[in-house]
Amino acid sequence: MNGIRTSVNDLAKSCAHSADAAEWEEFVCRCTPLASVVAMRVSRMWVSNPSPATVDDIVQEVFLKLCEQERRILRDFEPRGEDSFLGLLRMVSVSVANDYFRRLRSAKRGGNVVTTPLLEEEAQLPGDGAQPAARMQRSVLLAELDRKLRSAPEVVTERDRALFWLYYRQGFTAEEIGRLTAIGLTAKGVESALRRVTTWLRGEIERRKSEGPRESG
Secondary structure, eight states, rough: TTTTTTTTTHHHHHHTTTOOHHHHHHHHHHHHHHHHHHHHHHHHHHSSSOHHHHHHHHHHHOOOOOOOOHHHHHHHHHOOOOTTHHHHHHHHHHHHHHHHHHHHHHHHHHSSOOOOOOSHHTTOOOOSSSSSHHHHHHHHHHHHHHHHHTTTTTOOOOOHHHHHHHHHHHHHHHHHHOOOTTTTHHHHHHHHHHHHHHHHHHHHHHHHHEEEHHHHH
């Protein structure tokens, strides 16, 4: 396979079922730069000065993730546009990088990190390891919540949205978020912002539920 003429989408689909060394070498070569950039960006959210070795470890775990369950991620990949595999790779890299640091933090604390569900609907949804249909349901709910957060910039600022997802999806505590210099809030400030945004969001969800029957009728 000619790596110059082959899109990363085609490489991913080919490597899903191939053990050809040349194809895999080209695939790794094409994917490593993006995985490394994402690994570095996520690492900087967890530590102030991540080492090259840490980034390399995360990138290796990204490729291990792609090969899990007989390359299930590659086999399930369906192209949605030119180089759309890179979008999937970005999401996998973010997930792997966050899991890497969660494991480190959990090991230091001697326990597991629990990500807090926001709504009853989310608490009932399965995690990332669930079946495709269930994962899709979960993704739809999270996307809906994010759209709602983006819909009212006068109420929910970009900083509010960032700390909201750091808390509810990434598993950071308010104290840990307060230590992130980019946030610019104390732990108490983070807690206050989270209460305000969460109260508003729950109110919006409840209002939508109550208006639903009238709109359909």
